[in-house]
Amino acid sequence: AQSVAQPEDQVNVAEGNPLTVKCTYSVSGNPYLFWYVQYPNRGLQFLLKYITGDNLVKGSYGFEAEFNKSQTSFHLKKPSALVSDSALYFCAVRFAEGATNKLIFGTGTLLAVQP
Amino acid sequence: EAGVVQSPRYKIIEKKQPVAFWCNPISGHNTLYWYRQNLGQGPELLIRYENEEAVDDSQLPKDRFSAERLKGVDSTLKIQPAELGDSAVYLCASRTGENEQYFGPGTRLTVT
Numbered sequence: 001a002q003s004v005a006q007p008e009d010q011v012n013v014a015e016g017n018p019l020t021v022k023c024t025y026s027v028s029g030n031p032y033l034f035w036y037v038q039y040p041n042r043g044l045q046f047l048l049k050y051i052t053g054d055n056l057v058k059g060s061y062g063f064e065a066e067f068n069k070s071q072t073s074f075h076l077k078k079p080s081a082l083v084s085d086s087a088l089y090f091c092a093v094r095f096a097e098g099a100t101n102k103l104i105f106g107t108g109t110l111l112a113v114q115p
Numbered sequence: 116e117a118g119v120v121q122s123p124r125y126k127i128i129e130k131k132q133p134v135a136f137w138c139n140p141i142s143g144h145n146t147l148y149w150y151r152q153n154l155g156q157g158p159e160l161l162i163r164y165e166n167e168e169a170v171d172d173s174q175l176p177k178d179r180f181s182a183e184r185l186k187g188v189d190s191t192l193k194i195q196p197a198e199l200g201d202s203a204v205y206l207c208a209s210r211t212g213e214n215e216q217y218f219g220p221g222t223r224l225t226v227t
Binding site: 004034036041042043044045046049090092100101102103105106107108 | 158218219
């Protein structure tokens with residue numbers, strides 16, 4: 001079955017420190033992987049995606065993610081966290097079979113950056 | 116470029132009442148999605164449209180939920196009658212080609 005796991009409900013990091021938000025996936029075939037961010041009372045905003053090519057993907061707001069096929073992971077990273085990065089982060093995998101073509105989301109990880 | 120527009124942003128209704136949500140996707144986006152996001156969860160797909168055709172509605176509770184996308188642009192999602200468990204945020208998203216999905220701000224529904 002296709003699934004996405006975000007093992008941490010919350011990640012706390014001090015401003016200026018590097019951050020990592022973890023994501024692992026289970027999907028048949030080649031995965032299409034995404035990260036979205038959700039600020040309070042707002043919709044999801046696209047950060048970055050991995051389709052094919054380089055394992056390190058760069059996205060919006062200085063975020064990047066590393067695709068690791070052997071570990072079936074797609075962790076989100078940023079070298080230096082900002083207080084304004086505090087939000088809810090969702091990892092997603094695209095599932096396409098027959099008439100179905102949808103994103104399967106993880107449960108989300110709340111990132112809290114302390115000043 | 117305007118993003119995905121949804122209205123209303125918030126809706127409070129009593130159980131057994133009907134409710135409708137409206138979505139205007141990004142211009143030129145042929146694919147439109149409706150998702151439901153329960154508190155503390157990621158969004159879950161309800162229905163996907165390709166132009167005016169509902170190509171995947173397998174997760175739409177058809178006894179009380181309905182949707183339409185007349186003319187392949189705007190879409191409405193309706194619940195009749197609403198139940199307490201329908202309280203959630205209803206998100207609309209659109210996409211063109213194989214690109215990423217763009218989400219609207221959502222409608223937060225509270226059923227009392």
